[in-house]
Amino acid sequence: MAAREPGSLRLMATLGFAGLVSGIVLVGVYLLTQPRILRNQWEALNAAIYRVLPGTTSVTTLVVREGTLSPYEGATGTVPTEQAVFAGYDEAGVLVGFAVPADGPGFMDTIKLLYGFDPGRRVIVGMQVLDSRETPGLGDKIITDERFQQNFRALAIDPSIVAVKRGEKAHPNEVDCITGATISSEAVVGILDRSAREWAPVLQPAGAARGEEGHGGRTAAR
Amino acid sequence: MAAEPQRAKALDELVKGLWRENPVFIAVLGLCPALAVTNSLTNGLVMGLATTFVLVGSSLLVSLLRKVIPRPVRISVYIIIIATFVTTVDFVLAALMPVAHKQLGAFISLIVVNCLILGRQEAFSSRNSVGLALADALGMSGGFTLALALIGAVREVLGNGSLLGYPLFGEGFEPWVIMILPPGGFLTVGVLLVLFAWGKARLERRWTS
Amino acid sequence: MDELIFIFASASVINNFTLTYFLGLCPFFGVTGRLDTAFRLGLANIFVMLITALASWVLNSFVLPYAPYLRLITFIIVIASTVQFVEMVIKKASPALFRALGIFLPLITTNCAILGLALFSTNRGYDLLEGLVYALGAGLGLTLALVIMAGLREETELAGVPKLVRGVAMSFFIAGILSMAFMGFAGLFHGS
C-alpha cells in the first residue's frame, strides 16, 4: 500500500501547487479584464443617470457616510461599492438633481431602479428600471411602457406618491398604473415613495449647498 | 499503422456527443444550471459556448496531467481547474459581452457544478490521450451547445416571436410568454425529449426492417 | 420584518429554487423515486444551505473584498470543507442524525443549488440575517418541491404513462406543471 499510495505530503503539494497556479492565472485574468468590466458597469449606470436627470451634462458621485454625503474618492469612471447617489449638473453648472438607486419587492422578484430627484422642488424627474424579473409582456411594461415613463417626468413626492388606475391621474403626486401590471406599477411607486421619503432629508440640505457653490468633486463629462 | 483506427476513433468520439450520447437529450446531463437562462437562442449559444470553453480547456489540461495528478486528490484538482476556467470565462464575458453577461448572471458561475464537466474528466479525460480527450470534449460540448441552442431557439421563437433578437412574425404575433418563463423551459425539454425518443425509435425500426 | 417575510416567501415558493431556477434538478429527478429519501435529502439540503449562508457571508465580508477573483474557488472549497467538518461533528454528537442525513451530505455539498444560494445571496447583497432567512426559505422550498415530486412520481409508476414519455421526460412535464402551479404564489407578501 505504501508503494502505491502517494504520501500525504505529495497530495498537499499537488493541491497547493494547483491552487497556486490557479491563483496566478486568475489574478492575471482579473487584471486584464477588470478595467473593461468596471467601465462597462459605469457606462451602463452613467447612461441611466443621464436619462433620469434630463438636462444633465456632468455627474458627481457622492457616497453616504454616517448619514451625510461626501465626495467619492475612487477612480473616475467606476461604480462605488458603498451606498452612493449621483449629483447631475447642467451646462451652467447648476444642480439638476440627484440620481438615486433604490430597490424593493416586485411581482416576481426584487425590482432595482434608479430615479432622478430634484430636491429643490421635491419632485422626481425621471426613473429607470435597472433590474427586474417581472413577467415579459405584463410586468416588464414598467420598463418599456412610454406612457408609464411619462409619470416620472415631474412627480411630486408630497404628500405621498400614490398609484391610481390608468387615466385617473389628476394630481402631480399620482402615478397612472399600467393596466394588467397594476402590481408591478404599484411596486415601483412603493419603492419610489419609500426611497424618496428616506433620501429627501439628506439630499435637500446637500442640494441647497451644492446648488449655490456650483459643482466640485470629480465629474464625468458626457 | 495505428494512425487510421486512431483517427477513426477520435472521429467517433467527436460525433457520439452530437447524437448517440448527446449529453442533454440522451444522457440528460448538465442541464439544470443551463436551463434557467436558455430562454433565447443567444443565451443558449453563449451558455453553450462558455461551457464548451470550460469543458475543452479542462479536458485538455486533465488529460495532459493525468499521469501527474495523484488519485486521492484528483477530484479536488479537477474542481480547481474547472473553477479557474469558469472564473476566466465569467470575467471575459463580463468584459466583452456585458449585456449577455448580465442576462446570464450567476448561472455562468454555476457552470462549475455542471456534472457533465466533472463527469467527463472522471470518465474520459483522466484515462485517455490528449487527442481523444479533446475529441470527446469537443463532441460533448458540441452536442451540449446544439441542444441548448435548440431549446433556446424554440423558446425564443414561441415566447418572443423572434430569433437572435430579430422579430420573425411582425407586430401581430401574440407571443407565448410561458415559453420564456420557467415552466416553458421544463415543457420544452420534455417535448424535445419525447420527440428525440420518438425519432430514435423510428430510426431503429427502419434500421431493423 | 416585512422584508424578511418577503425574502422567505420569495426564496421558498415565488422563486422556488427548483421550479423557477432549475437548481437542484438532478436530485429532483434522480432521488425523488422514494418519498422518504426525498424528504431526508431535503432536510440535508436545508442544513447545508444554512451553513453555506454563514460561510458565504464570512467570505463576502472578510475575504472577497480583497480578492474578488477567488470568489468561486473559495466558495466551493470553504463550503465543502465546512460541511465536511460539521459532518464529522454530527457523526460524533448524534449518530442517529448522521445516519438519517449523513449519506446525502457529500452528494449535495457542491451541487448547484448550494452554490447558487451562495452566489445569489451575495449578488443580492444580503446581510447575515437576511442570508440565513434566504437559505432557510430556499431549503424549505427545495424540500417541498422534492417531496411533492416524489409523491407524484411514485404514483405515476403504477399509471399507464406512455412508453415514449416515461422516465425523465415525464419528470420534466411534472416539473413544468408544478412550476405553472407555483406561479400562483407570485407577488405573495410583496408589501406595498
Added chain:
Amino acid sequence: MNPLHALTGLPTFRHGIHPDDMKELTRSLAIERMPFSAEYVLPLSQHTGAPSRPLVGPGARVERGQLIAAADGYVSTALHAPVTGTVRGIELRPHPTGKQLPAIVIDIDPFDSQRVRGIAPRDWDALTPDEISEAVQAAGLVGLGGAAFPSHVKLHVPEGKHVQFVILNGCECEPYLTCDHRVMVERAPDVVLGLRKIMRLTGAERGYIGVELNKPDAIEALTAALDGDGAIEVVPLEVKYPQGAEKMLIDAIFHREVPSGKLPLDLEVVVHNIGTAVALVDLVRSGIPLIERIVTVTGPGVRRPANLVVPVGTLLREVLEYCGGLHDATRQVILGGPMMGMAQKSLDVPIVKGVSGVLALTEPAPMIEEEPCIRCGRCLEACPMFLNPSRLSLLVRGEQSDALSTLGMLDCCECASCSFVCPSHIPLVHLMRVGKAMVRQSAKS
C-alpha cells in the same frame, strides 16, 4: 355505545353497502322437501380443509346416512351417502368452483324407501369435549354460513383458550337468500336449543343471536323461543351488507374489532351460523349426519322460487327442474348469493354442503365493460375492512406483492362490496383474490 348507533339506533359496523335485499321472492315461502332424483354427485372436497378420503368403491351398496368418505386430518370432515343406492364410481365431475374434481357418484335405488336405518342417537351429555368434537367431525358437520368450515374445529376450545360468548349468525345479509330466515321462523326453538348446546360445549357464559331488522318475524319467533332466558340475547341489527361477516357481526355486537390476522377466539368469541346450530340439534336428536341442507332457489330466472330441503349431492339441474325450470331469458345461474356466489357454466354441478342458494339472473353479466379507476373513493368507503381496494388493485396489476401485504391485502374478506360500488366496473374482488394468492405465494417463497 358506538356513536354510530346513536344515529341509526341499531348496532352495526362501519362502512359496507346497502343493496336491495330482493328477499320478497321467497321470504314467506315455507321450507319444502324436494323429491329424490336419480343421481347424486358428492365431491370429496365440500368444505374448507383437506378433501375427505373415500371409503367406498364402484359397485358398493350404500345406505342413506352411511359414511362413504372419512376426514383426512383435523381440518377436514366426513362425507355420508345422501340416499340409498349404488356407488357408480369415483369420477371427475364439474364442481361449483368451476374445476373438475373427484366425486363419489351414487345411483339411487329407486325402490328403496330412503329411510335412514341403523343410526341411533347417542347420549351426548355423557361425552367428553374431545369425544364430542370427534362425533361432530364424524357426522360431517360444517358451517352452513358459506365457508363450510368444519364445525368440530370451532366447537373445540383449544388448550389455554377460553370462550366467553357464542354468537349465532342470523344476519343472512346476502340479497335474495332466505333459507336462514325461514329456519329461524320455522324452527326458532331449535335455534335457541342449538345455541345453548354450543354454549355448553364451549363453556360460554352468554349467547347472542344477531338478526338483521329486515326479518322481524324471525326476531319475534326467536324472542318468544327464548322464554325469558337471560343468558341469551336476540340482537336486531341494521340491514347492511356484509353484516353477516363474522368480524363485522362481532364489531356490531361488542364494538370490538378482531385484530388483523387473528380469530374471533382471540376475543373469546365463536360465531356459528344458525343453520349450523340447527344441524347440530338434529345430529344430537337423531344421530343423522349432515346429508341435506336448506337452499333458497330464487331469482328472476326461476319459474317457481322456493326454499327447499335438498340432499347434498343433488344436481343443480334437478333442483331447477323441480322449481319449474328456467325462464328463457336466464343468463346466469349462481350457486350462493349474488355477492359472494359463483356463476356456473354447467347445470351438472352438485349442490354441496356450503351452497345456501341457487340464483338465476336474467340480466347479462352486469360487469359490462371495465373502465379506468377514477379514484372516486367509493370502494374505500364500502370496504368493511377499511382497505383501499383501488390502490390494492393497482398493486396487484403491478405485481408488487410486498406493498400489498403492508397494505393489509390478507385482511380482505372477499365480500365484494368494493366491486359492487365501483362505477368503473373494475373486478376488484377478483383482483383481491389474486392479490391474496400473490401475498401467500411470496410469503411461502
Added chain:
Amino acid sequence: MSPREPQLSISTAPFLNSGLGTRRLMWEVVFALVPVVAAATWFFGLAAILVVLATCAGALGAERLLVPGRGAAGSLRDGSALTTGLLLALTLPPSIPLWMAALGGAVGIGLGKLIWGGLGQNLFNPALVGRAFLQAAFPGALTTWTAPGRGLWNLADGTLALPFARAGVDITTTATPLGLAKFDGRVTDPGALLLGNTAGSLGETAAVVLIVCGLYLGLRRVFDWRLAVSTLATVAVASQALHLLRPDDYPGAAFMLLSGGLLFGAVFMVTDPVTSPITPRGAWIFGCGVGLLVVLIRLFGGLPEGVMYAILLMNGVTPLINRYTQPRRFGA
C-alpha cells in the same frame, strides 16, 4: 320436457352492482353544466358558445391526434374529454380569442391527461392545466375582462383573431369583483354576485346557478360532498376571521364565497374524483388546503384570484395526502 338450456355466461362475483357508471358520472357533470353554459350565454352572448366549441374541439382534436388508435367516437363516448373542454371554456374570459381557447383545450388534454396514461391516471386537473398554461402564455388575454350584458350577438374584437395573432386592442375592459376589491378596495354587492351580472370568467359569475348545480350533483352523489363543503367552509371561516380582525383590509365571507371562480371550482373542479384524494379524511384535508390557499393568494398574493392555482397545488400534494390518510385498517 327439459327446457331449452339457456346460454349461461360466467363472470366473477358480485352479480349485482350499484348501477353507477363512470360514463354516467361524466355525463351527469356535462348535464349539470348546461345551465351554466346557458347563464354564460345570457350574460356574455354568443362568445360563450363559441369558446365552448373551441375548447372542446381542441380537446377532442388533441385526443384524436395523440392517441391514433382511438376514433372520435371513442373519445366522445366516455365524455371525459368533453367534460374537460366544457370546464375549461367556462373558466376563460369571454373575450378570449378562440384559437387560444382551442390551444388550451389541446394542452389540457395533452399535458393534463394523455401523457399520464389517459382517463383516470392524471394527477392534475386537465382543465386547469390547460388554463394555467394559457394564463402563463397569454397573461394579457387571460386578465382582460368584458362587462356582461352587451347583447347576444356582440363579440369582442379579439374573439375571432387568427391563430397566433394578437387579440384586438380596443376591447372595453372592466375589472372583476375580485380585481375591484384588490386594487380599488371596492366590494361588489352580494346581490349582483348571486345573479351573475358582473365581469368574470364565462361560467363563474352566476352564483345561484352554481349553487343549484352543486346541490344537484352533491345530492345525487356524483361527487364527494366533503370536498366542496370543506373548501367553501374553510374560505368562509378564514376570510370571516380576517374580516373581523381588519374589516377595512379584508372583505367578508359572503363576498369571498360568491366572487371569482370559487363556487365554480368548488362544485366542478375540487370535486374531480381523479385528481382529489381517494380517502374521506384526505378529502377534508384537500378542501381545507384549497380554501386556505385561495385565501392566501387572494388576500396576500399578487393575483386577485387564486382558485386555479390553489387546486393545482393541492392536486400536486394529493398523492402525499392519500398516503398519509390511509384509513386505519379494521383490527389494525
